[in-house]
Amino acid sequence: MRPDGRPDDGGAPGAGTARRAVFTPVDTRARVDTVARRIGDAIELGLLADGEQLPGETELAGQLGVSTVTLREALMALRQQGLVITRRGRGGGSFVTLPDDPPRERLRARLADWSTEELHDLGDHWAAVSGAAALLAARRTQPGDLRPLVRMADELDVAEDPATRGRLFGRFHVELAAAARSARLTREEIALQTDLGALLCLVLDDPEHLASLSDRHRDVISAVRDEADERARTLAETSVRESVGRLIALRLALAGRPRGTHHELRG
Helix, strand or coil, X not given: CCXXXXXXXXXXXXXXXXXXXXXXXXXXXXXXXXXXXXHHHHHHHCCCCCCCECCCHHHHHHHHCCCHHHHHHHHHHHHHCCCEEXXXXXXXXXXXXXXXXXXXXXXXXXXHCCCHHHHHHHHHHHHHXXXXXXXXXXHHCCHHHHHHHHHHHHHHHHCCCHHHHHHHHHHHHHHHHHHCCCHHHHHHHHHHHHHHCCHHHHHXXXXXXXXXXXXXXXXXXXXXXXXXXXXXXHHXXXXXHHHHHHHHHHHHHHCCCCHHHCCCCCC
């Protein structure tokens, strides 16, 4: 326990928490698409590595709390998306295949299915989750827990394509929740990436915005390291709000409306 009452050693190190959250039970109301989203999003975020073998069907179904029939249908959906391949025979099983850069037109069409109100609402929720994660990380994290965050920030600096940038941006916020030692917040961050992660590729090609994000992420790390909890929360929220705000502006542009007609993400 720290002198100010904050815990100094409780919970598992943050580095492994994000991966473990992938294989915790999904909601009892979940169906095939929810399971496919959970695993697919973990692949997009890099929580599951290219070429990595997934657990056997019986084991994985048990970890996710679903039937083997549901799992098999989810794996079939993932194979159709090009995210998983299945090999038969000795040494066989289901293996992760990292997707190529998502086609821009497909992502634009997906974005067009969202209303600006839905994007505002999801952005508000994401900002609240990331802000809470940053605040708790500043209160709970140990120095070693920050290594994944530093690595994500470094890799984002040199990432050359929007797909990789999108994965790294989302992964940063997942690792931030892991550093907060909160499995629930980590799962929530992963779920949010399912909705918005790939779409962010559309707004991560502006060098000026990327530079701003990089600075913001490093400021978050510094605030967490300094135990400046409120500052960490504000910086994490701002990082999310700026990016979702750009996504909303793009959505309005796709609809042919002038950019000045929308309001900024609430906050």
